[in-house]
Amino acid sequence: MVSGALEGPGPASGGRGQAVLGLLDKAISAQAPLVRKNIARARQRNPDATPGEVVRNLERMYVSALASTGAAVGATAAAPAVGTGIALALSAGEFFSSLELSTLFVLSLAEVHGVQLDEIERRRTLVMGILLGESGSTTIGNVAERTGKHWARYLVDKVPAATLRQINGVLGRNFVTKYGTKQGIIVLGRVVPFGIGAAIGGGANATMAALAVRAARRAFGPAPQAWPEAPSSETDNVGLVQP
Helix, strand or coil: CCCCCCCCCHHHHCHHHHHHHHHHHHHHHHHHHHHHHHHHHHCCCCCCCCHHHHHHHHHHHHHHHHHHHHHHHHHHHCCCCCCHHHHHHHHHHHHHHHHHHHHHHHHHHHHHCCCCCCCHHHHHHHHHHHHCCHHHHHHHHHHHCCCCCCHHHHCCCCCCHHHHHHHHHHHHHHHHHHHHHHHHHHHHHCCCCCCHHHHHHHHHHHHHHHHHHHHHHHHHCCCCCCCCCCCCCCCCCCCCCCC
16 A cells, blocks of 8 residues: 655655655556556557567657646647646646656556566665766665675565665655656746747756656666466457457
């Protein structure tokens, strides 16, 4: 069951920090049940796609969706009839939508790579670690006293729960100060008039998505060469609901 906030985030747990981390938990709770449907969408045009091909489709879908939502909100916010207050509200809503898209992308990759994250604490670590990029992976390596590539694979059973809580405490503070601030700048940029807001929103979101894709590749490493064998003929190779 999803809890309300990250354990041990320290000073970030108050005020705005708590709100940002609460949105993260809300996004994880909402998107985790949609992972298999998302993978099925990525396989829709080619049911026989390899895991590597599905990963590339998921990356394209994510970058395209994130850029489109940013541009759409930016264009709406720049319309003459829309006041600044409404524009800011629209952009703030898009921030949560972007967080949901990012969470769905990360958890979908975990499923394709066979990384089963049944605990909320491990999902938090994975999502924040990837969205924070290099600083996230460095934090995880330092606290877990583990170095090397493809850290996401160690989250399932090799990192104790107590260590995960320590990691998430540090990641939580960084997530609020870095990811939250970065999104705040983008939110303000989207209310710029004359269509500039659309360019800022779409371009900034596309850049953030590309950075997340790069971080995810480092975290997971190469995709499996083949799907695991299906337990029965009623499901496809990864047990997904058919599209």
